[in-house]
Amino acid sequence: MNIKEIESVGLKQLTGTTKDLINMGIWFLYETQYDKFPAAKYFLSADKKYYLLTDNGDVITSLSDYPVDLEYDTRIIFSDMPKFEPIKNFRRLWA
Template sequence: MQTLKTKDITSSSLRHLQGITKDLINYGIWFLYEVDYPSDSNVRYLLSTDKQDILLSEDGSAVGIYPKTADIDYKSIINFDDIPKPSKLNLAESSWMI
């Protein structure tokens, strides 16, 4: 299995995704992948939520639900460069007593 690289894009490029969806992606609760989907050339992204995987077009509009049996090529993990991300917690440097 190949290691996917993270790619940062501007949130406005996926104008059909709601702000809360973009926040959930940047916080690592949901995942957005850039994909190649041979079954439908309109598909550019796959949004993986806790309930289902949704195929998205270039502008973030829903194309359909990803059938798990379909062939797909994951190219990169997408984050948004203009939306806050959580800061990393380093317990080794923390002043908290455990």
């Protein structure tokens, strides 16, 4: 899985809260190409709801089930917003 950083202004239609949730790793945004919806550039996985988005963040459709035929290989995060930083000094205390 590749990670691509873009500026948050590129997806004007997404709220600041949505962008924060994406950068925190709670929701996930991916670049995609989906034959059933040619205008879809992004796929947003938010809790148990899924959305196909245009190149500026407009919702094309929402999906209640995960689209198993959807392909993506690049996760999107926002370069100009705070990001989730993984814990590098994690150590199991019970081992």
